[in-house]
Amino acid sequence: MTETILDQAIAWHRAQDDADFDWDGFTLWLEADPAHRTAFDSIALVDARIVEHRATLAALVPPVDMPGPAIAAEAPRRRRRWVGGGVAAALALAVAIPALRSPAPQPADYRTGPGQGRTILLKDGSRIALAASSHLRVEGAAQDRLALEGSACSTFLIGPGGR
Numbered sequence: 471m472t473e474t475i476l477d478q479a480i481a482w483h484r485a486q487d488d489a490d491f492d493w494d495g496f497t498l499w500l501e502a503d504p505a506h507r508t509a510f511d512s513i514a515l516v517d518a519r520i521v522e523h524r525a526t527l528a529a530l531v532p533p534v535d536m537p538g539p540a541i542a543a544e545a546p547r548r549r550r551r552w553v554g555g556g557v558a559a560a561l562a563l564a565v566a567i568p569a570l571r572s573p574a575p576q577p578a579d580y581r582t583g584p585g586q587g588r589t590i591l592l593k594d595g596s597r598i599a600l601a602a603s604s605h606l607r608v609e610g611a612a613q614d615r616l617a618l619e620g621s622a623c624s625t626f627l628i629g630p631g632g633r
Contacts, residue, residue, distance in 0.1 A: 471505045471508060471509050472505075475503070475505050475506060475509045476509050476512075476513070478499065478506070478509070479506065479509035479510040479512070479513045480513055482496055482499065482510060483510065483513045483514055577607055577608060577609040578607070578609075578613075579605065579606070579607050579608075580600055580605070580606045580607075580608070581604070581605050582601065582602050582603060582605075582620075583602070583603065584602055585602050586602050587599065587600065587602055588600045590606065590608075592608070592613045593612070593613050594612070594613070598616075603620050604619065604620030605619045605620055606618050606619075
């Protein structure tokens, strides 16, 4: 993904709140290259994280004074301070957002050999009776993504929080 594509994604993301947003142009841009959707999704995710953690981020970055009209002589120096504050905020975000995000749990793999069965208990109380010669992969923080492979059947007993 290039810097140009990221800049375009930022521009499209910012423009979405405009009353005269060009939805047709945006759709054409998204469909023109898979990297466009990836870039746009990344920008939208960062924006959502910033909004979600606004109070925490504000505590990490000290407030910056905006130059007033009465202090025109100090404007260039204050502008540099403002830019420096923006850079500091961006660095704080780069460090804080991954720290605020909880790590994804590692997937669990369960296997049975020929003639071997196994019962697996999930967090929500559901039980899975895995038959012989099978492979079950459980993913997600709520253990809500399951993939079953093998030559035999398995039984799923859904618990009280059943999905």
